[in-house]
Amino acid sequence: MNPAQARLEARLGRLRGRTPPRAHDARTISALAANPGCRRRALMDAAGADKQKLADHTGYPAPFGQSQFAITRGNAFEAQVKAGGAAQLLALLRAHLGLDIAEAHYTDLNDVAGSESMQLRHTRTRQLLSSPGERRGTMYDHPLLRLGVGGRHAYLEPDLIAFQLNGAFHVVEVKSFAVIDGQADAGKVAAAAIQSAVYVLALRDLLGGDPGRVHHETILVCPENFSNAPVATSIDVRRQLTVLRRQLSRIARVEDLLDACGEQLTFDLDPDENQVARRPPAQLLAAIREVPANYAPECLSTCELCLLCRDEARGTTGALGRSVREDLGGIEHVSTVLDLARGASPGPDREEVAAQLRHAARLREQILGQPV
Numbered sequence: 354m355n356p357a358q359a360r361l362e363a364r365l366g367r368l369r370g371r372t373p374p375r376a377h378d379a380r381t382i383s384a385l386a387a388n389p390g391c392r393r394r395a396l397m398d399a400a401g402a403d404k405q406k407l408a409d410h411t412g413y414p415a416p417f418g419q420s421q422f423a424i425t426r427g428n429a430f431e432a433q434v435k436a437g438g439a440a441q442l443l444a445l446l447r448a449h450l451g452l453d454i455a456e457a458h459y460t461d462l463n464d465v466a467g468s469e470s471m472q473l474r475h476t477r478t479r480q481l482l483s484s485p486g487e488r489r490g491t492m493y494d495h496p497l498l499r500l501g502v503g504g505r506h507a508y509l510e511p512d513l514i515a516f517q518l519n520g521a522f523h524v525v526e527v528k529s530f531a532v533i534d535g536q537a538d539a540g541k542v543a544a545a546a547i548q549s550a551v552y553v554l555a556l557r558d559l560l561g562g563d564p565g566r567v568h569h570e571t572i573l574v575c576p577e578n579f580s581n582a583p584v585a586t587s588i589d590v591r592r593q594l595t596v597l598r599r600q601l602s603r604i605a606r607v608e609d610l611l612d613a614c615g616e617q618l619t620f621d622l623d624p625d626e627n628q629v630a631r632r633p634p635a636q637l638l639a640a641i642r643e644v645p646a647n648y649a650p651e652c653l654s655t656c657e658l659c660l661l662c663r664d665e666a667r668g669t670t671g672a673l674g675r676s677v678r679e680d681l682g683g684i685e686h687v688s689t690v691l692d693l694a695r696g697a698s699p700g701p702d703r704e705e706v707a708a709q710l711r712h713a714a715r716l717r718e719q720i721l722g723q724p725v
Contacts, residue, residue, distance in 0.1 A: 364611055367399040370621025374401030377507030379548040380576050382500065384655035386600035387547075391647040392610055394656060395503055399607045404622050404657035410622060410630045411638045413661035415653075427529035430576060431512065434527060434583050439492050439513075442525070442574065445585040446515050449572060450523060452491060461494045471508045475499055479559055482514070482522065491516055492525075498555035504606035511552040515572065522560075524552045524571040532575045532584055542588070545573055550593035569594065610644075619645055682706035694725045 381398055388394065397404055434441045438459040438597065474497040477618045493514045497508045513525035526549050530541045549571035556675050560566040570587045579586035600656055620639060622630035641661070648666035650673075652659040666672040670681050670690065683702060684690055693699055694714040699707035714725045 361608065361611075365607070367619055367621075368396070368611075368614075369400040369402045370619055371624055372406060372622055374628065376401065377502060377509070377511055379511075379551040380544075382502055382507060382509075383544075383547040383597070385502070385604065386597050387475075387651060388647055388649060388654060389600045389603040391652075392613070393607065393641070393644040393646040393658070393662070395604055395618070396607070396610045396614070396644055397658075399503055399505060399610070400620070405621060406630070407620060407637065408657050408661055410632070411634050411641065411661060413658070413664065414677065415657055415660050417657045423529065427527075430529045430581060430583075431527045432469045433581060434574060434628050435494065435513075439494065440716050441583055442492065442513065445574065445583060446491070446525075446572070449585045450515060450517050452515075452517060459492045459494065462496045463494065471497060476510065482516075482556075483560055488496050498552065498559055500551065500555040500558060503604045503610070504608060509552060509555050511549075511556075514556065517568075520566065521568045522556060522566060524549055524556065525574060526552075526571060527574045529574060531579065532577055532586065534578070537575060542573070546571075546588050546590050547593045547597070548554070549573070549588060550590040550597050553590060554594060554597055614644060641705070648672060683709075691725060 375398075377398060385391075385394055394404075397407075405417065434445075435674075443452075443459075460481065462474060462478055462481075465473050478493070478496040478498065483497065485594050493516070495512070498511065500509055501507075511524050512527045515523045515525050519521060526545055528541070530538055543562045548708055553567055553569065553571060556567045557564060569591045570589050573586050573588055574583050575586075576582065578582050581634055620637065620640060621632065622637070623632040624630055638661075641658075642665070646658070646662040646665060648659075648662040648669075648671055652662060656662070663672065668687050669685055670678040670687055671685070673687075678684070681690055682705075684693075684703070684706070690710060693703065693707040694710040696711060697707075718724050
């Protein structure tokens with residue numbers, strides 16, 4: 354690690370405090386990419402801050418994340434389909450991808466020669482997947498990929514990568530939500546699609562950026578109906594890939610985010626020997642608010658700090674949704690919108706939106722008989 358990297362890591366460590374770091378994963382990257390203008394989330398995720406603990410301690414706990422039951426069920430289902438050298442998965446992939454009957458190898462990359470080092474696992478993954486002479490498997494279990502986010506690398510771990518004989522790789526995700534009569538929950542499928550797209554992007558990056566090496570259709574393996582029997586379906590993630598590339602390119606570099614903060618800024622919870630936070634909540638809240646957020650209603654399903662940021666955004670047009678703020682010409686506060694609708698003098702750059710607001714106010718008064 355060179356001196357510049359060491360200084361960056363030290364600064365991020367101070368920002369995070371003494372709480373164990375939380376690593377990036379496909380969920381956090383897809384959530385960050387959905388709101389690339391949020392400097393607060395970008396900085397906290399880069400530092401590995403535990404946003405759930407921060408939200409709890411400041412008095413804004415959010416019912417966020419999977420239940421323990423869902424996590425246990427998911428782990429049990431994944432263990433089931435991977436048992437015996439992933440026999441159930443192999444049968445599904447043969448039928449779904451047309452794999453040759455003789456191509457039945459299975460490589461576990463959870464560790465390399467007993468080591469769980471991320472760098473070593475990533476190096477071994479790249480060696481196996483990018484060198485033709487090294488390709489010995491149909492299935493690679495928990496390969497370790499890497500993706501650039503805000504100028505730094507985040508390590509990612511898809512459930513599985515299946516290698517097809519024609520040279521294209523397919524990302525396979527194992528999920529515990531059920532497919533009932535051929536239908537699954539649309540929200541859960543959408544979340545799985547964007548997470549799969551993160552893995553496809555990272556795998557293409559590992560293989561030199563060639564889109565032909567990694568198929569745009571990922572494979573989702575879920576329980577079928579009310580049993581634990583697995584079923585495989587394909588998801589086309591080309592649209593998600595386009596959005597993800599664009600959004601990741603808009604995320605500010607970590608160094609730039611840090612330069613905008615005070616040197617003494619920290620989200621440290623000051624935990625005691627039992628890991629109980631001792632820092633005054635008001636002091637922590639003030640530190641969090643030093644970094645601007647970019648709240649939108651979608652944050653309620655993607656970020657642990659959603660209730661804190663929603664409270665801050667009260668009275669702003671952004672709290673009503675990005676489309677509302679854009680339709681209003683980027684006006685920040687609802688009070689300003691109402692003033693313009695009531696006839697307040699607009700600035701030179703707001704004449705058009707002011708005229709539209711006055712017209713809308715007149716229509717509202719005609720219909721409801723009440724002024725704005």
